[in-house]
Amino acid sequence: MQTTPKALIYSILDNDFYKITMQQGVIRLFPAAKAKYKFINRGKHAFPEGFSAALRQAVNEMALLKLSKEEKQFLKVTCPYLDPVYLDFLAGYRFNPDEVHIEQTGEELIVHIEGLWYRTILWEVPLMSLICELFYTMNHAERISNEEVVNRTREKIEKYRELGITVAEFGTRRRHSYQVQRLVLQALTDYGAGSFIGTSNVHLAMLHQTKPIGTHAHEWFMFHAAQYGFKMANAMGLEHWVQVYRGDLGIALSDTYTTDVFFRQFDKMFSKLFDGVRHDSGDPLDFADQVIAHYEHMGIDPKSKTIIFSDGLDYEKVARIARYCRNRVGMSFGIGTNFTNDAGPKAMNIVIKMTEAQPKDGEWTEVVKLSDEPGKHTGTEATIKLAKVILSIPQQTQ
CATH class of the missing domain: 3.20.140.10 (nicotinate phosphoribosyltransferase)
Structure with missing residues (x-):
């Protein structure tokens, strides 16, 4: 058994900015909504023995992260469209590792995230960062100086x-x-x-x-499809973005x-x-x-x-x-x-995408992304086909 290395996230703000901006929008407009996400191994990477345990350890350590006074002040000064109520919320936010399910079968890694959308929205980016860093560390991949x-x-x-x-x-x-x-x-x-x-x-x-x-990211519009239907998803997503940010972002x-x-x-x-x-x-x-x-x-x-x-x-x-x-x-x-990731080892080809959403008082609904490249579509084949029919998108052969 290999020793378990650490690949820590050092700050609660070690995340993409659109996760912060979307989180404020979700809290304001959809505080009771829930979401599910799934890790997709596009590159068919083979994960070494003990990887899931190392990832679990790193995820558990993220529960200790919290917004510092200096970080809160930076956001207040730099991003005036983040309101004081949201910044106070973020100061009290803690990652809950129980929202992340991790398992490993042989060389296959399985990761699912589930919980209230305003909470789980912050997991995707640091999780992917951890998976990459741990993958290189545990495979003893050498990088350039x-x-x-x-x-x-x-x-x-x-x-x-x-x-x-x-x-x-x-x-x-x-x-x-x-x-x-x-x-x-x-x-x-x-x-x-x-x-x-x-x-x-x-x-x-x-x-x-x-x-x-x-x-904002694809998940903003994917959720709006679960709430309002595929035909209204773009328009309502844009409308709500304007409602929250009033011309900023x-x-x-x-x-x-x-x-x-x-x-x-x-x-x-x-x-x-x-x-x-x-x-x-x-x-x-x-x-x-x-x-x-x-x-x-x-x-x-x-x-x-x-x-x-x-x-x-x-x-x-x-x-x-x-x-x-x-x-x-x-x-x-x-x-x-x-x-x-131009440091020697081949860059990983992985994503984490929203798979289902549950609006307030609604049912779990599958969501999809219909990229301009069919190979980057996400979602089940049946729901992708349904979305294409509703949106009058030609059924491409893939």
Whole structure:
């Protein structure tokens, strides 16, 4: 039996910012809703003996995390749209490890999360971070030196600056380790002036005095489908986001039920009110054309809006997108794994997705994500097929 290493989460804010912003929305609008999440091993990674016990230990240790006075003050000053009631709630929040079910059968890892949505919403990102870090540690995977991590990051951000674009770091979920992400953020802060604009990781944003970046994720719209039905999910999700944030945090995620469906409901009011949209699947150049055409149809100058590109980016992909979009539409880039898991070992291909939701006084309802890439759909085959019928999406062969 291998010894059980530790892979700790060091701060309750070591999480993606959109989890914080969504949590405030859930508390305000859906405090009695419940949710279930499931770990999906897309890369078919084989987990070593004892992995589930090591993960359980790390998850149990997260119960000790709490918001510090300094962290609360950082959020108060940096994020004025987080209201005092929510910040007081977060100061009292503690992770409950009983919400996380972990087991292992041979080399297969099984992880489920279940509980009140406003509580369980914070588990996904740190759990994925722990799974990655433990996987490399327990497999004794060697990584490049700290100096090389910094040098690689420096070279990347300098090349992005030469492209004349802005870049944020989005790599918490599938980072190599906490230490590597710290090194990456230090390098971006030291060498990224004129290009680096912030990070999705709230804890590291505070440490490096940069901007926490994010709005909402697919689960926001997935829950709205459980509450209001597939046809109303995008519109109600956007409506409720506006209700909570009143114009702040104005980048809308477009591909929960395919971009085509999204733009049917992204009417002139939403198009004017939101600052732009985020691209997370499908061909980025086709998406740019679609966004530009949509804004032009609405009588809105596309150059006054922004596309945040965030789907599996590296330098070559970013350069191609930047050349295509320049002087046509505003753009910025969220780069994840290529920053935080370019340290030697192959990056893991894993996700944790909401699988079911239970609105107040409702029943458990299966939820799905219909990405612009069929291979990234999540949900049962039957519910995916039903959603496509309801939303008039062609039944692709997969």
